Amino acid sequence: GDSVTQMEGPVTLSEEAFLTINCTYTATGYPSLFWYVQYPGEGLQLLLKATKADDKGSNKGFEATYRKETTSFHLEKGSVQVSDSAVYFCALWDNFNKFYFGSGTKLNVKP
Amino acid sequence: KAGVTQTPRYLIKTRGQQVTLSCSPISGHRSVSWYQQTPGQGLQFLFEYFSETQRNKGNFPGRFSGRQFSNSRSEMNVSTLELGDSALYLCASSPDYYTGELFFGEGSRLTVL
Numbered sequence: 001g002d003s004v005t006q007m008e009g010p011v012t013l014s015e016e017a018f019l020t021i022n023c024t025y026t027a028t029g030y031p032s033l034f035w036y037v038q039y040p041g042e043g044l045q046l047l048l049k050a051t052k053a054d055d056k057g058s059n060k061g062f063e064a065t066y067r068k069e070t071t072s073f074h075l076e077k078g079s080v081q082v083s084d085s086a087v088y089f090c091a092l093w094d095n096f097n098k099f100y101f102g103s104g105t106k107l108n109v110k111p
Numbered sequence: 112k113a114g115v116t117q118t119p120r121y122l123i124k125t126r127g128q129q130v131t132l133s134c135s136p137i138s139g140h141r142s143v144s145w146y147q148q149t150p151g152q153g154l155q156f157l158f159e160y161f162s163e164t165q166r167n168k169g170n171f172p173g174r175f176s177g178r179q180f181s182n183s184r185s186e187m188n189v190s191t192l193e194l195g196d197s198a199l200y201l202c203a204s205s206p207d208y209y210t211g212e213l214f215f216g217e218g219s220r221l222t223v224l
Contacts, residue, residue, distance in 0.1 A: 032211050043115070043201055043215035044154075089154065093211035097167050099144075103153040 002027045006090045006102035013080055013109050021075040021105045023064075023090035033057075033066050033073040034091040038104070044089060047075075085109045113138065115204050115216035123222045129190040132219045136183050136204030143185040144213065145177060148199040157200075160185055161207075189221075197223045 007022040025033065032051045036044040048057030053068035062077045073090060090102040116135040124130050136143050144159035144167075156169040160179035177187040183204075189196055199220050203213035 034211075036213075036215075041217070043217045044203075044213070045215065046212060049212065095211065097159075099156065099211070099213065101146075101154040 002031065002092055002094055002098070002100050004090050004092050004100050004102040006088075006105055008103070009087075009106040011105060011107050013107070015082055015109055015111050016079045017109075019075070019077040019080045019084075019107070021088055021090075021107070023073045023075065023102060025071050025073065025090075025092050025100075027071075027092060027094065029094060029096075032093045032095055033064070034093065035062070035064055035073070035075050036089040036091055036101075038087045038089065040086070047088070080107070080109045082109045082111055115202055115214055117200075117202050117216035117219050119219060120217065121220045121222075123224060124192050125224050126192055126194060128192050129188060130192060130221060131186055131188045132200055132202075132221075134185045134187075134202030134204075134216060136185070136202075137214055140204035140206050140214070141183055142205040142207060143179055143183060144203050144205070145185070145187050146201045146203065147171075148201055148218070149197075154201070157187065192223045194223050197221060 003026045034049045035047040037047045038044045048059040050057040050066035056065045064075045087104045087106045089104045092100045118133045142161045145157040147155045159167040163179045174190045179185045199218040201218045203215045
């Protein structure tokens, strides 16, 4: 069945460092891919999405490219801020009826 | 536009009791889904409702049930609570069944003693 695997955390970075959080997926069809972010004490918020291969989703300085050949959707940001500290979830929507979430990666950004 | 509202935000129950959680979706959203979030298991899908019909169900025992009302508000119920049911229960709404974009509430934190 469909599934999402993302790197385990926590990831600890200094402010202004480069961020990469790896996400790979397994799918039988042509899914849409998402990154959601959960700030402390809050629910998840959509960060960015891509609906087909080679699409790049971007928001708030974060980017992720839908790579069908490597079945990946890695999250990147060139310069992280303390306010980016949160848990990041990679997710797959099978374009029919189900969402599959990764286990989440906690990011800690130190000043 | 008001977001997804979940009540109560926090609650403590004892084993064997039952609990009902409520979710009010964003106005106009007809799809409501529920997730259980725990540190060990991450986000696990419970069920999804659209226009008062359960369209999908995750792999949870029958103690977990839900329903959706005509105004799209949804409730989930857990009967005969177990210690392992302690979790953050998240509700998410979506404009319609096929958008694939979820809008989450802040969750209801259930502690079972």
